[in-house]
Amino acid sequence: MNPAALSLEQTPPLSVPMRFFLTAPLFVVAAAAVMLWYGPVVLSSRWMPSLLAVTHFVTLGFLAMIMIGAVQQLLPILMASPVPRPQLTSRAIHLLLTTGTLLLGTGMLTGRAGLFIPAMVSLGAGLLIFIVVVAYCLIHARSSHATVSAMALAITGLAVTSGIGLVLAGGYGLAFFQLPRYLTDLHLVWGLLGWVGLLVIGIAYQVVPMFQLTSNYPAVVMRWLPRGLFLALLLWSVAQLFPASYYWLELPGGAGLAAGYVSFAVITLLLQQRRRRQVSDVSVNYWRLALVSLLLAMVLWGVDGLTTLQHAELLFGVLLVLGFSMSVVSGMLYKIVPFLVWLHLNNHMQAAGRWGEKIPNMKQILPELHSRWQFWLQFAALLLMLGAVLWPLLTRPAAACLLVAFALLWWNLLEGVRVYLRYVRAV
């Protein structure tokens, strides 16, 4: 990082990331409400329309929403490469992503083909703006940190996932177009192990040592792991697209993906085991839950469970989405949000020349007890959801727990913003 290039003025307004962070948990509440309404039938097959709606509320409405908001905040702070016109850009992406996700989910739930075309336009435009803006910022990044290349690969993963997603949505929305179902596995694997996974790795390189007081990841891992995973994903994809000629690439591609993600999980767990201060921390608990879920998902992937074991596809999905991705995101939110609130309050006081005034610390901005309760609820929701895949009667209790967990997450984040507004108004 070039410290001279880093200035407080480059920090985008708090509203840029927060509009994404405060919208996202509400999509999980909506997904849980759909599961409560439809009950056990949701998890009866991966092709159930209600499950497709739930999945997209969660992956687009929650995961993509948070990650897109976080990246706009991280680009200026970690890479000294601010997003151009941050307010306008974030408003446009947020509006298009929110509208598109609502239309897509509703279209899937109701089967109304007419909703898919506006959903495709809205999501396509929102994601395209985001991809172009991040590509521009990465090209202008004044940092050679491994996070830059990991983020570039993750954004490529998002472009591939979105492209396949648009084709799949076309299959629902356009009468003349045959739904190419064989692309679904590519869509979900590029989404979870390409976009989400690579972005988590790239961000972990910075936030795990910074916030969890661990050593840095080994240099060779930082440099090669994302590239190796991306190559493995390409090999695996070629095998899926051209099975007649390239079926043999599935083994090196699939094994490479599993080995890469297992390595990431094990290395991060070891770093956390040896962190400088062994204090109890909700964010670390979330990371551990996420990494153990990732390891279990990779075991399922490794034993070829996706095709041979009953329920394995759904267990893999729950482990990777709710267990890994959503736990990492919640864990990061509990560090990033209070830190951003503190940073903006500090900037505000500086600008007002009121240096001597006390501003609340991280634990006052987001009380530990509230986040601890939220963690246990989200953990229980994961266990119940895994149980519901095997025993469908657990679907509604799992959905209820998920709903309460993410309503509480939303409330906790809102409390952080309230603290900020209270102090700013007082000044």
Place this chain on the structure above:
Amino acid sequence: MSSDAESFLDVSDLEPPEPLVRALARIGALKEGQYLRMRHRREPCLLYPNLEQRGFTHLTRTSGSGFDVFIWRKDDSAAEQAACAAADESLGG
């Protein structure tokens, strides 16, 4: 290096933003001729503009697996001399 001139603060085991908070609190109490030597495991990039705005300046040196940041008031030449001497010494050592 005069031990009276140096105020030492090790924030290596603190998570953000605590190192910045403690450093800003400590520089407010620096006496004439005194500088702050802050030891951190990472380079405290967010601290620098805060120092600038409050009329302080700094020198940063790598130290073992981390960084030593020497901070003094811009208009305090005695503190500047002592800080620069300590920074040079840390390079030599």
